[in-house]
Amino acid sequence: MLKEGIPRHTQISEWLRSRIDESHYEADEKLPSENELCDKFDVSRVTVRRALQTLENEDLIYRCQGLGSFVTDHRSHHSFSTLNDFSEELAESGMKASSEVVSFTQKDIAGQHDILSSLEMQNKSLAVEIERIRLGDGQPIAFDSTWLPIFYGQLIEGYDLRHQTIFTILEEEFEIPIERGCYRIEAALANKKLATHLQINIHAPVLLITRISYTVGNKPVYYQQRYYRNDKMVFEMMADRTSASSSTQKENNITLKEFTPVFKEEK
DSSP states (O other): OOOTTSOHHHHHHHHHHHHHHTTSSOTTOBOOOHHHHHHHHTOOHHHHHHHHHHHHHTTSEEEETTTEEEEOOSOEEOOTTSOOOHHHHHHTTTOOEEEEEEEEEEEEOTTOHHHHHHTTOTTOOEEEEEEEEEEETTEEEEEEEEEEEHHHHHHHTTSOTTTOOHHHIIIIISOOOOOEEEEEEEEEEOOHHHHHHHTOOTTOEEEEEEEEEEEGGGEEEEEEEEEEETTTEEEEEEEEEOOGGGOSSTTOOEEEEEEEEEEOOOO
């Protein structure tokens, strides 16, 4: 089946690429195993792995250890184990990030104890609230509400939040680095307001990520709730399991290695 004069791994990768292009393998469908490919083409596992590596480098497939190789959905990855802003999240996807500012106001949040506690606003209740629709190539991907103590809110007031992020303004204009983030991820349903801004149905499922971002000295800068359209993004996680005997906390021996947001493209 393989021709002379052309590297075997190249021919195997081209065969798999053509099968993917012709939709013989759909998005997220598992490819033949390494053993099956070895038998089919009568080659070594090293040759097969080299062919698969070529396709992985081209973002045509992704591989999960112990499970096999799968067809991608033309999605771009970036590491969520590193703290990034929205523009950085979209950078590798090839999409242009922008925002539509819905509101920028000062609000009394006396009754929102979770926000006050997270921002360490003891004896204070006035905060800056910013609502934005986050866009990729002009299409709504997420909607977020961000609360900042008045000090930080006043610093970014007047800047163009349509094309600049809070991260960028604070770090580049005021030399206030964002050093750490704490995340909570949960499922939610879109209310009328979210549905309107994200152009989805009321009660459609969305992914809610709550984040607290900190600067030097572990000082909280903002509290944010971002709602992602579930047809635009998913998360993939990779974790390492360490042996219980080598862990000082035997009940907690799963180490997060990578947590990746994956932006989906329209088919």
